[in-house]
Amino acid sequence: QVQLVQSGAEVKKPGASVKVSCKVSGYILTELAMHWVRQAPGKGLEWMGGIHPEDGETIYAQKFQGRVTMTEDTSTDTAYMELSSLRSEDTAVYYCATASCGGDCQGAWFDPWGQGTLVTVAS
Amino acid sequence: EIVMTQSPATLSVSPGERATLSCRASQSVTSNLAWYQQKPGQAPRLLIFGASTRATGIPARFSGSGSGTEFTLTISSLQSEDFAVYYCQQYNNWPEFTFGPGTKVDIK
Numbered sequence: 749q750v751q752l753v754q755s756g757a758e759v760k761k762p763g764a765s766v767k768v769s770c771k772v773s774g775y776i777l778t779e780l781a782m783h784w785v786r787q788a789p790g791k792g793l794e795w796m797g798g799i800h801p802e803d804g805e806t807i808y809a810q811k812f813q814g815r816v817t818m819t820e821d822t823s824t825d826t827a828y829m830e831l832s833s834l835r836s837e838d839t840a841v842y843y844c845a846t847a848s849c850g851g852d853c854q855g856a857w858f859d860p861w862g863q864g865t866l867v868t869v870a871s
Numbered sequence: 872e873i874v875m876t877q878s879p880a881t882l883s884v885s886p887g888e889r890a891t892l893s894c895r896a897s898q899s900v901t902s903n904l905a906w907y908q909q910k911p912g913q914a915p916r917l918l919i920f921g922a923s924t925r926a927t928g929i930p931a932r933f934s935g936s937g938s939g940t941e942f943t944l945t946i947s948s949l950q951s952e953d954f955a956v957y958y959c960q961q962y963n964n965w966p967e968f969t970f971g972p973g974t975k976v977d978i979k
Contacts, residue, residue, distance in 0.1 A: 792970055792971070859920075
């Protein structure tokens with residue numbers, strides 16, 4: 749059974765970068781397609797990007813292109829999401845989640861999810 | 872971008888009653904729709920994918936239906952643990968997946 753454990757809360761100043769980790773247990777990271785979703789306080793869910801389950805390509809939502817980098821360390825089964833040029837609107841809980849898709853893989857749903865990492869951006 | 876809307880924003884239901892939640896897409900997503908449950912302070916949990924397939928371990932009282940632009944999540948007999956926020960998500964095409972704003976199900 750896949751379990752995802754994320755790193756702890758972060759407080760960053762505007763303009764800084766943050767790197768959130770997501771440690772996989774019960775499975776091998778390379779056999780999963782890791783994605784990242786964020787949720788601003790009291791708001792809904794926003795997909796940021798992740799790995800295509802079939803071709804392994806990393807795909808980013810247009811909104812975050814140029815500001816987000818998703819990487820993996822296969823030696824420790826840990827995925828990372830780094831977001832740069834932080835602004836107050838980036839204050840949110842960031843979740844990692846594994847993606848699955850159907851036969852034609854037109855898209856993906858997410859299960860399971862990590863517990864979330866609160867990133868606060870404030871001066 | 873495909874915009875997802877959900878109604879109602881809040882649904883007040885008594886335990887044991889049936890709850891019907893709606894999700895609408897701004898254009899067809901065929902059956903590429905998932906439903907998630909989120910309780911306060913917790914991560915979302917997958918309930919349904921492919922519009923109507925229950926995820927592993929999800930009780931049979933949860934059912935999904937619909938295709939194209941109109942979808943429904945039905946909870947046949949609400950249990951105390953079902954009071955939560957429910958989100959729909961379309962995944963009809965890479966690389967833009969979008970979620971609805973959520974429906975909060977609370978105790979009447």
